Ligand code: FES
């Protein structure tokens with residue numbers, strides 16, 4: 001597992017109910033749909049990672065060996081979020097219209113780093129009169145910290161064979 | 174003054190560039206980016222006649238390895254036969270045309286078409302037993318049932334190219350002074366270079382020539398990529414300014430390169446404090462090995478300087494904070510498919526490979542801090558060209574009268590356009 005030491009303790013994280021994770025994921029999607037990027041970033045624990053391998057990559061893709069689209073540590077993710085808020089982020093200025101559907105939420109396991117949660121998604125992005133569709137599955141490692149669910153790692157797998165015609169991942173898919 | 178005036182009724186292929194060296198004015202007609210007939214002519218005169226990048230030797234490292242790839246709009250197989258000899262075939266069955274190999278890569282001693290089952294050795298030879306009477310006795314005596322070979326396949330320092338024109342000049346002559354840049358890139362590592370992992374396959378709703386320009390455009394960096402430089406200055410803990418001292422190389426044949434020093438770290442081999450002391454020792458070792466192999470002066474150029482290179486017509490090799498190889502092909506005047514790869518040093522440590530990939534991703538590719546903004550710029554330009562009747566010309570004059578060009582000039586693009594225009598406008 002790629003999860004860093006963020007928030008790790010010796011004990012195995014105790015899973016919450018699926019409904020708890022569903023609520024969390026729907027809320028996360030809403031923050032992104034509404035471009036509330038700072039609040040979205042606040043879901044991540046310090047030291048967390050965010051990765052998007054190339055379209056069609058397997059779940060065990062490793063950003064130390066393979067070329068991804070995105071492989072952010074916490075520092076770079078912070079800058080990605082800051083960039084999302086800038087007018088000089090030309091690709092997302094004016095902001096594209098985005099909407100996310102989350103489904104097939106499953107609790108996949110738990111270890112010391114957190115609870116593994118998976119879901120599928122369809123994200124629609126509309127900009128410059130062009131509609132792009134991104135579909136795939138997310139893999140999270142989540143931890144409950146002081147009563148709130150936080151992200152230790154988020155990996156987004158695009159179940160596409162290429163980024164044609166989407167062209168870019170300048171949003172958080 | 175030469176060139177097509179906007180109000181003249183255009184003879185279809187009247188000159189599309191205006192190149193006034195006395196006045197220092199260079200312009201490109203915007204119809205060059207939107208006209209269907211221009212694209213048809215490009216297919217004929219450029220993509221069917223120039224050497225086109227096919228792949229890197231590391232992608233077919235072992236005997237019987239293959240990759241399939243679309244090059245110049247055609248589906249190809251690039252493979253090694255049992256003896257390790259490289260081949261390039263059209264990936265189309267001689268029977269009735271289906272792709273004979275549909276996987277992106279693999280290892281195979283033969284290819285079998287799934288449609289009616291024709292099979293071929295990996296040297297292209299037809300290898301199917303037919304019942305007597307199905308075909309004439311001497312069927313395939315003319316080779317009609319073998320895979321069709323691409324007219325020319327040649328490599329230089331591990332970079333393989335194809336040419337669809339049997340009469341084409343040699344790759345060596347074609348590459349001209351661009352060989353010097355390929356030498357520099359190939360010399361990064363003692364055991365050679367390799368493609369690292371996946372291909373980034375994406376598309377841009379813009380004319381392909383805009384990506385040539387953009388990939389070697391030192392002028393746009395500060396404006397288009399402001400958010401990247403915001404990030405970089407924090408990542409390196411200091412000001413992230415591009416060096417004022419830079420070079421522009423006309424590599425002839427329409428190839429060109431810009432070279433200069435930049436604030437980012439380079440895996441080979443420019444350390445920055447943000448990488449930490451352990452990495453410094455590793456970078457020092459890489460640098461020392463490089464010096465012992467290629468000499469101090471050349472090692473300094475390889476390690477300290479970065480370079481953006483365009484090899485005519487559609488190959489970009491940018492050796493900057495990481496190395497990317499990028500090629501693209503127009504499906505329509507306003508749509509191109511792009512393929513991009515990371516090139517790394519063979520045998521580098523896992524930690525260093527990670528650093529190389531991090532460097533790549535901070536700037537390059539569909540999720541980088543820079544490339545998406547390039548796409549937006551190209552697509553914005555393409556939309557602007559709809560008004561080509563009223564706003565007819567692009568200006569590419571910057572620095573034209575300067576004695577020594579710098580990378581924020583546009584001479585490197587003029588090198589491309591002069592070759593483009595020579596090929597498009599020559600009576601043939
Ligand atoms: S098309 Fe390949 S066997 Fe018929």
Ligand SMILES: [Fe+2]
Nearest residue numbers: 387397543547
């Ligand atoms: Fe750029």
